[in-house]
Amino acid sequence: METYFNLVSGASASASDVYDVKDPATLDIVARAPVSTIDDLDAAVAAANAAARGSWANDLPARKAMLAQCAHRIEVCSAELAHVLSREQGKPLAAAKGEIATSVRLLTYYAQKDQRRETLRQRSSEYVDVVRAPIGTVGLIVPWNYPIAILMMKLAPALWAGNTVVIKPAPSTPLTTLMLCARLADILPAGVINTVTGEGDIGQALVEHAGILKVSFTGSTQTGIRVMESSAPMLKRLTLELGGNDAAIVCRDANVADIAPKIFNNAFANAGQLCCAIKRLYVHRSIFDPMLERLIEIARHWRVGPGLNWDTQMGPLNNRAQRDHVRALLDDAVAQGGTIHVGGEPLDGYAGHFLKPAIVSDVSDATRIVKEEQFGPALPVLPFDTVDEAIYRANASEFGLGGSVWSTDVSAAVDAASRLEAVNLYVNQHAVPPDPELPFGGMKASGFGYELGEWGCDDFSIRKVLNVNAGVE
Incomplete structure (x- = not known):
């Protein structure tokens, strides 16, 4: 059985213990990953801190050149990375390849990005400029749903800004991250990227470590609250991209035949394990029945299976706890008078964490499957009578990550979407794919701070205000 290793100071680190990483479709062991100790974390942080004091922080042209080399290296290794990603995460191989391609695109963008000049004031004898500096060593805590794409949303701008990093992947999906970092070890200076692996205890220790000056965390709202509490005594900088319960509003003039497949894809991509997937669908009552019928028909024919099967459109959920959570929401919906029209059952012949895509109706906004984030292949469909009502109901949520409006009247849809x-x-x-030019973040219980775009670059930098008196002779 192959064993993967952490990367510390440019080399593979020894491991005192390992654990099994399993394929969520078959429950077979894919490989073994190290269990990091506090000593391992200390070594990783020390390596990152040492690298942060070197030339890396002050040489943007050199960083850009190395990021370009990293993008090329990942592209060359994309087939093996995608294969491992599909096996450990469960997603179809085509989707895994797309995720690796996204990481290449993000790195390539930052490899070409120049530092922008920003002047706050310009007068004849004085000017005020913004000067940006790296923060130092940054902790990147990455979830299991898109372990490489989300990693690169953090890693690419963090490195571009001159930081060094300690990466903590999710315990169920560490392998592709470890393989990727190992492939980049000979390109980047030793200590610029380092990894630690294991359960939540090592993640907690990373957050609390005095050598980590910022944490960028993507995960559940509950864990995000603990991250914020743990980092508060050190006034640590944070980016928190947390849970979501995105609503989509389908107006009465929408073309059902045209948009139903798009809505289905946005709800069930990655088996619904996407923070900004459509998780509540509000449909105008006049077109509710045809929309519901079309979604049911698509779900009936959706091909569910192991990610490495050539015809799979949707793989399993990544872990048993998430599968059981979604199934509990479906059971509660039925107990509250709801109807599961299709889906929700396991896949015959497989021991893994499968649930077929479920379409649910006859539930109220107070039902758990509407109120909570399901993060899985189950979509509640609810009727509404006016757009104002739909917006009010969409906003009656603790979350604030994303939302959409679907209509042939684009101007009216823009007005409605702006009120979400x-x-x-x-x-x-x-939920368009990550775009390096566009910032991504949340509000309310979905977190704060940004990744990507200029706002994301700012969140990985310290912005200084430089006042210059140019009139001195």
Whole structure:
């Protein structure tokens, strides 16, 4: 059985203990990953701190050149990375390849990005400029749903800004991250990227470590609250991208035949394990029945299976706890009078964490499957009578990650979408792939701070205000 190793100071680190990483489709062991100790974390942070004091922080042209080399290396290794990603995460191989391609695209963008000049004031005898500096050593805590794409949303701008990093992947999906970092070890200076692996205890220790000056965390709201509490005594900088319960509003003039497949894809991509997936669908009552019928028909024919099967459109959920959570929400919906029209059952012949895509109706906004984030293949469909009502119901949520409005009247849809209490707003689309030019973040219980875009670069930098008196002779 192959064993993967952490990367510390440019070399593979020894491991005192390992654990099994299993394929969520078959429950077979894919490989073994190290269990990091506090000593291992100390070594990783020390290596990152040492690298932060070197030339890396002050040489943007050199950093850009190395990021370009990293992008090329990942592209060359994309096939093996995608294969491991599909096996440990469960997603279809085509989706895994797309995720690796996204990471290459993000790195390539930052490899070409120049530092922007920003002047706050310009007068004849004085000017005020913004000067940006790296923060130092940053902790990146990455979830299991998109372990490489989300890693690169953090890693690429963090490195571009001149930081060094300690990466903590999710315990169920560490392998692709470890393989990727190992492939980049001979390109980057020793200590610029380091990894630790294991359960939540090592993640907690990373957050609390005095040598970590910022934490960028993607995960559940509950864990995000603990991250914020643990980092508060040190006034640590934070980016928290937390849970979501995105609503999509389908107006009466929407073309059902055209948008139903797009809505289905946005709800069930990655088996619904996407923070900004459509998780509540509000449909105008006049077109509710045809929309519901079309979604049911798509779900019936959706091909569910192991990610490495060539025809799989949706793989398993990544872990048993998430599968059981979604199944509990479906059971509660039925207990509250709801109807599961299709899906929700396991896949015959497989021991893994499968649930077929479920379409649910006849539930109220107070039902758990509407109120909570399911983060899985189950979509509640609810009727509404007016757009104002739909917006009010969409906003009656603790979350504020994303939302969309679907209509042939684009101007009216833009007005409605702008009233949603969420950061990432869409019209006639939802949850577009990560775009390095566009910031991504949340509000309310979905967190704060940004990744990508200029705002994301700012969040990985210290912005200084430089006042210059140019009139001195």
